[in-house]
Amino acid sequence: MKLDEIQTNLLKTIADLEETPRGAVNIRIDGTPVMRHSSPGIQITPKLDKPGFDLVVAPGTKGETVHVPVILTKSGLKDLVYNSFIIGEDADVTIIAGCGIHNSSHMHSQHDGIHEFILHANSKLRYVEKHYGEGEGKGKKILNPTTTVHVAEGATIEMEMVQIAGVDDTVRKTTVHIEAKGYVKMIERLLTHGAQHAESDVEMYIDGAGGSGQVLSRSVAKENSAQVFRAALIGRSDCTGHVECDSIIMGDSKIKAIPQLVAEDARAVLTHEAAIGKIAGEQLIKLMSLGLSEQQAVDTIIEGFLR
Amino acid sequence: MLKLKDISMVVGNDQGENREIIRNINVEFEAGKVYGITGPNGGGKTSLAKLIMGIYMPSQGNIYLQGQDITPLSISERAQLGIIYAFQQPPRFKGLTVKDLINIARPGIDNLHLRSTLRDVGLCPEDYLDRDVGPGLSGGEMKRIEMAQTLAREAVISIMDEPEAGVDLWTIQKLIAVIVGRYKKNPRLTTIIITHNENMLHICDEVLVMENGMLVHRGTPEEIWPHIKDEIECKMKELCSGDIAYEIR
Ligand SMILES: Nc1ncnc2c1ncn2[C@@H]1O[C@H](COP(=O)(O)OP(=O)(O)OP(=O)(O)O)[C@@H](O)[C@H]1O
Numbered sequence: 356m357k358l359d360e361i362q363t364n365l366l367k368t369i370a371d372l373e374e375t376p377r378g379a380v381n382i383r384i385d386g387t388p389v390m391r392h393s394s395p396g397i398q399i400t401p402k403l404d405k406p407g408f409d410l411v412v413a414p415g416t417k418g419e420t421v422h423v424p425v426i427l428t429k430s431g432l433k434d435l436v437y438n439s440f441i442i443g444e445d446a447d448v449t450i451i452a453g454c455g456i457h458n459s460s461h462m463h464s465q466h467d468g469i470h471e472f473i474l475h476a477n478s479k480l481r482y483v484e485k486h487y488g489e490g491e492g493k494g495k496k497i498l499n500p501t502t503t504v505h506v507a508e509g510a511t512i513e514m515e516m517v518q519i520a521g522v523d524d525t526v527r528k529t530t531v532h533i534e535a536k537g538y539v540k541m542i543e544r545l546l547t548h549g550a551q552h553a554e555s556d557v558e559m560y561i562d563g564a565g566g567s568g569q570v571l572s573r574s575v576a577k578e579n580s581a582q583v584f585r586a587a588l589i590g591r592s593d594c595t596g597h598v599e600c601d602s603i604i605m606g607d608s609k610i611k612a613i614p615q616l617v618a619e620d621a622r623a624v625l626t627h628e629a630a631i632g633k634i635a636g637e638q639l640i641k642l643m644s645l646g647l648s649e650q651q652a653v654d655t656i657i658e659g660f661l662r
Numbered sequence: 663m664l665k666l667k668d669i670s671m672v673v674g675n676d677q678g679e680n681r682e683i684i685r686n687i688n689v690e691f692e693a694g695k696v697y698g699i700t701g702p703n704g705g706g707k708t709s710l711a712k713l714i715m716g717i718y719m720p721s722q723g724n725i726y727l728q729g730q731d732i733t734p735l736s737i738s739e740r741a742q743l744g745i746i747y748a749f750q751q752p753p754r755f756k757g758l759t760v761k762d763l764i765n766i767a768r769p770g771i772d773n774l775h776l777r778s779t780l781r782d783v784g785l786c787p788e789d790y791l792d793r794d795v796g797p798g799l800s801g802g803e804m805k806r807i808e809m810a811q812t813l814a815r816e817a818v819i820s821i822m823d824e825p826e827a828g829v830d831l832w833t834i835q836k837l838i839a840v841i842v843g844r845y846k847k848n849p850r851l852t853t854i855i856i857t858h859n860e861n862m863l864h865i866c867d868e869v870l871v872m873e874n875g876m877l878v879h880r881g882t883p884e885e886i887w888p889h890i891k892d893e894i895e896c897k898m899k900e901l902c903s904g905d906i907a908y909e910i911r
Pocket residue numbers: 673674683701702703704705706707708709710750
């Protein structure tokens with residue numbers, strides 16, 4: 356497989372890929388899988404009835420990392436894909452996903468990923484997903500991920516979703532179910548600018564006793580962009596849950612943050628924190644007194660905040 | 663050399679009236695010397711420091727650095743010319759670490775220097791370098807990290823606003839030793855310490871007392887200290903005259 360420069364750069368940005376990764380990998384470009392390898396512990400096979408793959412991690416597989424990036428460089432393409440990630444008992448792996456769009460035309464480019472995660476008992480998954488768009492065309496870069504996560508007894512998932520630049524429109528929907536002693540930590544990092552619009556809607560059901568869920572979101576909205584963040588924790592047992600959304604608002608942007616707690620069991624302990632505010636003047640002054648210009652100070656504060 | 667000429671500053675209060683919080687200050691700070699500024703709370707010490715850093719603008723007067731009129735310059739420009747101000751109440755950041763801030767204060771600082779700077783303010787580098795300068799730090803830790811940035815920058819003019827506040831006695835001694843060893847003996851550097859601490863005042867070459875926005879006394883620590891003590895007694899008597907008899911020895 357020969358990649359052009361745009362494709363190579365996109366892969367580097369979203370998945371830190373500079374050469375063919377070792378181990379299991381699935382790279383999808385412009386709606387077609389262009390590279391697919393399995394490893395002894397991780398099998399990737401195409402779905403038979405619709406576009407997408409099943410990624411199956413064998414029980415007990417430990418320490419492997421698998422890359423599954425998607426890139427779109429053809430404008431006007433609407434890519435829809437269904438991927439399932441099935442993590443076997445006691446496995447402990449990392450999945451690096453991500454979607455990069457290059458659009459230099461007036462037509463929209465869109466990738467909708469329907470993802471399903473099934474974690475079997477006592478398995479452990481770290482999932483990292485970066486969204487990135489580039490290209491000067493008027494055509495929009497659109498990403499709409501829909502994710503369901505099922506965490507069985509004693510399993511743990513840490514999901515890190517990052518969207519820092521260039522995506523015009525996103526509607527993200529995530530539904531999570533946690534069984535006894537399961538643990539979920541979802542981290543979202545979002546930056547919007549221009550006329551971008553980003554929505555994220557998380558529903559986390561903590562069904563089992565000793566289950567625990569955390570949703571931590573940090574976002575920055577610049578210029579005329581708009582963000583809506585809703586995270587609902589539904590405690591249905593002797594469980595704990597925490598939502599934190601913290602945003603910096605700039606320019607004429609709009610942010611709506613809606614943390615929501617629903618307790619359906621008297622033993623559920625659910626908490627939330629939400630804050631929206633502009634960059635504090637004192638912070639700017641402090642960094643300027645160390646020699647940064649005002650713009651450098653703003654950039655430094657935002658970069659740190661979203662790290 | 664830093665020179666303040668006829669500096670005044672007027673602020674508006676909640677009732678819409680104007681109040682002069684800095685009144686016609688004329689003073690020169692020479693290179694190679696350590697200055698102390700002390701005086702009652704609300705006397706105008708922090709405001710004066712902020713005027714020098716460019717955080718506040720004077721309503722009258724000019725500030726000169728090595729002969730150049732820096733009054734119209736921004737905070738960033740003054741910082742680049744060699745002024746630094748260690749805040750009385752340093753702001754907190756989410757996501758910036760101790761290492762980040764020291765790196766900004768001194769771009770390209772090497773690892774050895776970075777670590778020795780933290781030790782100078784009594785912090786163990788292993789424990790603190792990667793800590794967020796955020797809500798998870800105590801007041802005393804914030805002050806020490808603030809001082810670490812100032813020491814790392816080693817600016818021509820360093821203004822330290824109550825470096826001792828909330829800091830334990832061991833660290834105060836350490837700071838005093840660093841200021842004496844590194845700043846007082848360096849003929850290039852001017853150091854201004856705003857302080858309420860007697861030991862800090864005693865390492866200064868000259869002490870200025872500010873009250874009501876004015877410079878009311880000026881002299882060596884030995885000359886100034888008796889004045890300050892007398893005034894403390896007077897103040898206490900004023901405060902305590904009335905139904906409670908109060909004897910001050
Ligand atoms: N930005 C401002 N707006 C209005 N009033 C101010 C402002 N800054 C300072 N002041 C007032 O000016 C006076 C001097 O304040 P300043 O902070 O300079 O005192 P200070 O000598 O540093 O006191 P302390 O020893 O308590 O730190 C106070 O009465 C304060 O309320």
